[in-house]
Amino acid sequence: MGGICEGRVVLVTGAGRGLGRAHALEFARQGARVVVNDVGVEPDGSGRSAAPAEDVAAEIRAAGGEAATATGDIAAADGAAEAVDTALRAFGRLDTLVNNAGFVRDRMLVNLSEEEWDAVLRVHLKGHFLMLRRAGAHWRAEAKAGRMPAARVVNTSSGAGLLGSVGQANYSAAKAGIIGLTLVAAAELGRYGVAVNAIAPAARTRMTERAFAERMARPGGAAFDAMDPANVSPLVVWLGSAESEGVTGRVFEAEGGRLCLMDGFRHGPSADRGARWDPADVGAAVHGLLRAAPAPEPAYGS
Template identity: 50%
Template sequence: MGICDGRVAIVTGAGGGIGRAEALTLAQEGARVVVNDLGGSVSGDGASTGPAAQVVEEIVALGGEAVANTDDVADFDGAGRMVQQAIDAFGRLDVLVCNAGILRDRMLVNMTVEEWDAVIRVHLRGAFCPVRHAAAYWRERSKAGDANDARIILTSSTSGIYGNPGQTNYGAAKAGLAAFAIIAAAELGRYGVTVNAIAPSALTRMTESLGGPFAPREDTKAQMDPQWVANVVTWLAGPDSREWSGRVVETSGLRVAVAQGWHRGPGSESPPASPAEVGAVLAPLLGAADPPRLLGP
């Protein structure tokens, strides 16, 4: 018996790294899986059918069921084909894990508009497109009287929710995904769909070349295995997580923690009535508030 027996899941960007571990673990826990991956580089250049097909082979070799999909997650029609493929191959869709991502790190003063657009496109539009199609499918089922127990799991990052210099594009997209989870959770609950996000940390091709305080360390290598992230995602994908929605969960082999989001800090019910009065009211509030905490190692 697996914790996802009978469920059908899509994992985007599942040709390697965290997504591969998620697809394999979902399959080991009984889910049938659509393994999506465009097969490009870390920066999003190129494409290959190889990675998705390889992970499907691995799942089948372990006795699981999976099909490959190589659509670009940020292509609206492609994302529609991916959702339809799950329904055609396995008869239904219960879980959508939006994991695909790319990096184009650059200090803000040097960042090109192409570097900005490419990263925003894959992470934000690349979540919106499949979520939009899956949500329409679940709403139709709900309207037809079929109960859903469905999950959307988005992939945010500590780089977005806490901030990491050199990643205004990536961090803005990842913070956007945390907000997306909260709003989509409020909208889709009525159709039996929960929406959560994870902020993972794992050693993958995306992180293996990081330098400075984020350089991979031999003593924490085992805790940075993507399997730790996959364990949490697989539980979130299963029926036992039903009551939790709109949450962001930090996950790695070092910790599992709930990231708590924006909330109103120090404030005043007597707002300043002119620009000259703002300092006297706002500066003490700013001084009393928690300062921003950048991502630490």
């Protein structure tokens, strides 16, 4: 195998199925040695099995690549440590971390339980944090020892985190938090040779199979399955390669054959009276700001 990730060691969380599996296979096809992390849970987060991770690793090896597995829970400190340490033990280094693991427990806000809120925030947001912390500490140590990494992190947000999604308050909050985490990690870890970006993918996975149940085609020749998870992987692989040098703190949407650089919160229209506002005057000022600004994009499902 050879390609733009030749010689790199890549760790993909949640790589037993869906997007993570597609990423792991494409990294391997592009020459990377891959650590396949998956705890093997059901869509609702229940159960555990090593089979999904082992199956993907076997698929990589059958195609001539190198792979190792880590089946710990990345939303627990010891599981995150196991995943990073597996890369170091098996391949002697870690170059790219793809944070992908997650699941959903969808419910309208007023019906959402505390357990459902905590479970989704734990896996998505805490899982990203723990993996970033462990890998970041390793890369910082490498940089301080004079071995400056060319490290890459690709976090996984969602359109739900960018715009909101009706019936997914917990998931939307977690995915929005990942954007904030990405911006901070990019700013803090850049000095150690680490670039950190995020993607907001749209693809057919176990989490989205109801929404994307129908095969989507594009005009002109053979049908194109726009919801195939493998469509997202080329962007992830490029961001995880040395070729993405200088690209950090960015968020990209990926769906089918479409890539979009997201333009997040920026300072927009403002009004400054040079003194404290009187509440009676605030309304006119706010409406003036709203007239000068573009309308927000609606939440999904609204």
